[in-house]
Amino acid sequence: MGRTVVVLGGGISGLAASYHLSRAPSPPKVVLVEGSERLGGWIRSARGPDGAIFELGPRGIRPAGALGARTLLMVSELGLDSEVLPVRGDHPASKNRFLYVDGALHPLPSGFRGLFCRSPPFSKPLFWAGLRELTMPRGKDPDESVHSFAQRRLGPEVASLAMDSLCRGVFAGNSRELSIRSCFPSLFQAEQTHRSVLLGLLLGAGRSPQPDSALIRQARAERWSQWSLRGGLETLPQALNAHLTSRGVSVLRGQPVCGLSLQAEGCWKVSLGDSSLEADHVISAVPASVLSKLLPPEAAPLAHTLSTIHAVSVAVVNLQYRGACLPVQGFGHLVPSSEDPVILGIVYDSVAFPEQDGSPSGLRVTVMLGGSWLQTLEARGCVLSQELFQQVAEKAVATQLGLKEPPSHCLVHLHKNCIPQYKLGHWQKLESATQYLAAQKLPLTLAGASYDGVAVNDCIESGRQAAARVLGTEPNI
Numbered sequence: 001m002g003r004t005v006v007v008l009g010g011g012i013s014g015l016a017a018s019y020h021l022s023r024a025p026s027p028p029k030v031v032l033v034e035g036s037e038r039l040g041g042w043i044r045s046a047r048g049p050d051g052a053i054f055e056l057g058p059r060g061i062r063p064a065g066a067l068g069a070r071t072l073l074m075v076s077e078l079g080l081d082s083e084v085l086p087v088r089g090d091h092p093a094s095k096n097r098f099l100y101v102d103g104a105l106h107p108l109p110s111g112f113r114g115l116f117c118r119s120p121p122f123s124k125p126l127f128w129a130g131l132r133e134l135t136m137p138r139g140k141d142p143d144e145s146v147h148s149f150a151q152r153r154l155g156p157e158v159a160s161l162a163m164d165s166l167c168r169g170v171f172a173g174n175s176r177e178l179s180i181r182s183c184f185p186s187l188f189q190a191e192q193t194h195r196s197v198l199l200g201l202l203l204g205a206g207r208s209p210q211p212d213s214a215l216i217r218q219a220r221a222e223r224w225s226q227w228s229l230r231g232g233l234e235t236l237p238q239a240l241n242a243h244l245t246s247r248g249v250s251v252l253r254g255q256p257v258c259g260l261s262l263q264a265e266g267c268w269k270v271s272l273g274d275s276s277l278e279a280d281h282v283i284s285a286v287p288a289s290v291l292s293k294l295l296p297p298e299a300a301p302l303a304h305t306l307s308t309i310h311a312v313s314v315a316v317v318n319l320q321y322r323g324a325c326l327p328v329q330g331f332g333h334l335v336p337s338s339e340d341p342v343i344l345g346i347v348y349d350s351v352a353f354p355e356q357d358g359s360p361s362g363l364r365v366t367v368m369l370g371g372s373w374l375q376t377l378e379a380r381g382c383v384l385s386q387e388l389f390q391q392v393a394e395k396a397v398a399t400q401l402g403l404k405e406p407p408s409h410c411l412v413h414l415h416k417n418c419i420p421q422y423k424l425g426h427w428q429k430l431e432s433a434t435q436y437l438a439a440q441k442l443p444l445t446l447a448g449a450s451y452d453g454v455a456v457n458d459c460i461e462s463g464r465q466a467a468a469r470v471l472g473t474e475p476n477i
């Protein structure tokens, strides 16, 4: 009898792990178990009455680097090339990003010349921050907060305006708590290797081997900054599901895993409430905090480590306005915590992907709310109503973008614990988990956003690597 691998969680990480397992020359029997009725996890697209697409989770995937290329390769293998909506390098959504500071939108400097001009909200041209960075000595600590790293190397303004906003935009988190080593590994590595982040980024880390396909070449030639899919990003998990089913993978939905126990023969019993599955190996692609509660008492040290990887919540408010115009054209704007503790940023969806607008006059924007404001409300056990989030979002759009008319369509979702926080020392948790799994020879592999990157590309890569480890096609690190 062949081996059985059970994959926990049908988000993009679990789907990617199952995809790569199923494409092995002699694949094991694969069972993917998803707790909810829907696959895709946080990747979720909704359609408005006029056919407009509203992304409730991620809305764009970056094509850059080896990870971006591998995702595009998978897209082609799934037959989705004709569905891809690229944002080309010369498009305003690629060139323009804004910060909302002191009650106004400020374009982030772009290009070489931009570095030499004074560009508010920064008091001096960013060239000076760059010069400071080039002359700073290498940091000595094994990890540092994003804020402290940015302040040390680039100065207090870049730390408290640019990096603070970036942490809110990517992680919905606090730059004073998040780890530079785990959240922005390329910046950390550049300093370690070249003493200077700028030098490191200029000289590069050496190109890792990249896959090649017509779509990847097109993305490079046209300098795409991101892409989506015509019917919304949820098309990707849907296509993966169809592909997995066609390859004989059992995809179980509406079956929350409620426990894992080790059998005498060294395999797992995966409990699903009324029934159970036997597995020679388990790939966990559920959040670390969920897995920590499923593990058996024998794995208590691992469960404890995983339970310390927390996630924060984000409220996503999708708004559509009839016949309205944005004051600027770009990807969107971020808001530093000093300006507004509530609004993380606003994405101008219609600028990047007008093809998804439905009716031509329907302008779509998405307001992301979170940060310390939401954490405090959650900690106090306050009632978090949809009306509250809608009201706050509409007010932000009126103040920050001047859209004062009521929206024609609105969707509000509170995503509880949706973005893992890689806090200072996160790398030690990963090391401790890896060492424990190796020392105990547990037939368990970890994948998903909780560990090594939250972007969709990172999650897909974590699934690919988990599959490779199980198949023994890559070193077990």
Ligand SMILES: Cc1cc2nc3c(=O)[nH]c(=O)nc-3n(C[C@H](O)[C@H](O)[C@H](O)COP(=O)(O)OP(=O)(O)OC[C@H]3O[C@@H](n4cnc5c(N)ncnc54)[C@H](O)[C@@H]3O)c2cc1C
Pocket (backbone or CB within 6 Å): 008, 009, 010, 011, 012, 013, 014, 033, 034, 035, 036, 038, 039, 040, 041, 042, 043, 056, 057, 058, 059, 060, 061, 062, 255, 256, 257, 258, 285, 286, 287, 290, 314, 316, 415, 418, 419, 447, 448, 449, 450, 453, 454, 455, 456, 457, 459
């Ligand atoms: C609002 C938002 C916006 C984002 N924007 C972007 C973006 O623009 N670009 C980008 O690259 N990334 C973005 N991200 C990040 C990215 O979407 C996520 O990190 C990624 O989708 C996480 O995938 P995952 O499979 O690791 O986890 P999840 O999506 O959390 O999937 C885990 C799955 O496990 C299931 N599960 C949980 N418990 C159990 C159980 N006991 N038994 C069985 N199944 C279980 C869940 O139902 C879920 O389907 C965004 C995230 C959010 C929340």
